[in-house]
Amino acid sequence: QVQLVESGGGLVQAGNSLRLSCAASGLTFSSYAMGWFRQAPGRESESVAAIGGSGMWTAGRTYYADSVKGRFTISRDNAKNTVYLQMNSLKPEDTAIYYCAARQDSWPSPRSDEYPYWGQGTQVTVSS
Numbered sequence: 001q002v003q004l005v006e007s008g009g010g011l012v013q014a015g016n017s018l019r020l021s022c023a024a025s026g027l028t029f030s031s032y033a034m035g036w037f038r039q040a041p042g043r044e045s046e047s048v049a050a051i052g053g054s055g056m057w058t059a060g061r062t063y064y065a066d067s068v069k070g071r072f073t074i075s076r077d078n079a080k081n082t083v084y085l086q087m088n089s090l091k092p093e094d095t096a097i098y099y100c101a102a103r104q105d106s107w108p109s110p111r112s113d114e115y116p117y118w119g120q121g122t123q124v125t126v127s128s
Contacts, residue, residue, distance in 0.1 A: 002026040002117040009122030020085040022100030030054045030078040033108045036085045038096035049074035053106030090126045097121040
């Protein structure tokens with residue numbers, strides 16, 4: 001079965017960086033679109049970034065929420081079945097549980113309801 005395992009979360013001061021990783025198994029990783037989502041206490045789940053799977057129109061295609069553009073970078077290593085989220089210039093409002101998600105379609109959708117596979121989440125806390 002599909003398994004997604006996030007790592008790399010933690011407590012950092014505002015302005016610093018973190019890199020999240022999501023190791024995937026049980027799927028043909030390179031063809032799947034991968035996404036990062038987050039949920040803060042008392043707030044709705046938010047799409048953070050997504051990256052396309054292999055395909056003429058989707059390979060390398062990315063999506064970013066306006067709130068993280070220019071600060072976060074999503075990337076993938078298909079040889080390692082891993083997707084990354086590099087988070088720079090972190091702000092207290094980035095504090096949330098970050099989830100990795102996968103969808104068999106290669107299009108990097110920002111919609112959480114289009115991702116059937118989810119990891120358990122990793123906590124990111126940014127102090128001011």
